[in-house]
Each structure stands twice: as structure tokens, then as C-alpha cells.
Amino acid sequence: MIAYPAHFEQDPDHPHLWGVTIPCLDGRPDGAATCGTGLDEARRMAREQVEIWLCIHSDKGQEFPKPGPLPDEPGWELVRPSLRVWIALMLKALRKARGWSQVEAARRLGITQPVYAKMEDPRKANPTLATLDRVARAFEVDLALEVA
Secondary structure, eight states: OOOOEEEEEEEESSTTTTEEEEEEESSTTTOEHHHHHHHHHHHHHHHHHHHHHHHHHHHOOOOOOOOOOOOOOOOOOEOOOOHHHHHHHHHHHHHHHHHHHHHHHHHHTTTTTHHHHHHHEEEEEOOOOHHHHHHHHHTTOOOOOOOO
16 A cells, blocks of 8 residues: 655644644645644544545546655654545556446446446445455456555
């Protein structure tokens, strides 16, 4: 799964506020930024930011921004999209790489097109393990769970 380095920094004047910068997302030197009240909320907001950027790139038919290296300095962490979002985006990318319509992909999976479309929607995707197994067979790919 793709992961982006993000810098988390506590505001010295307001210790409950945390700022986050994700330099790889938009090509600008300062990158994308978000914040949160507390480190946990800042992490959730960073994940949302990554998911939004990935969805925008997917919708525009663009490649995902390339992650940079994780600096070996305090405050840097990798931010990954949720599994739900990542699966939806990868399924769409696999289908498009094969030149299939959603109707064709659904036919190969033995489901209807509306059900398949839901699997490609990051807001609605929630395939079962059995469905993911059928996806792997239909698209002739190996699915692996990576523990990070």
C-alpha cells in the first residue's frame, strides 16, 4: 500500500494543536497541510488529506503522487490511506489497465454493474474477503496483506 511521509509538529504556543505537512502530495515545496487538536486527530486529518488527493488523481485519470523518502528526523511518520479507499482505487486502476468497462468487470466477477460500481467508490467500498478472492481470480492478480 502506498504511504506518504508527513511531518507532525506541535504548536509551541498552543500545545493542543498539531500541524501536519505532507510534502509529496501537490508538488509545491510546502506540500499539502492540515492540522488537528491533538496528535490523534492530526493523524486522522492527514489520512483524510492523503485519501482526498488520491481520489482526485484517480478521478482525473492521473498517476498517484510519488511518495518521497521518510526523513530520519523527529516528527516524521508515514501516512497511508484506509484499506477501504485503497482497495477501491486499486480496483478501478486494475480495471482501467485492462481496458474493461464496469459492466465487463462485473460480468467477470459474477455480480451486477451497480454492485461493482459500489466497490470502486471509495466512500462505499466494503468488499468481503470472498469478493476480494473473486477479484484476484478475475483480474489474475495476487492479493497480499502487508503488515507494516
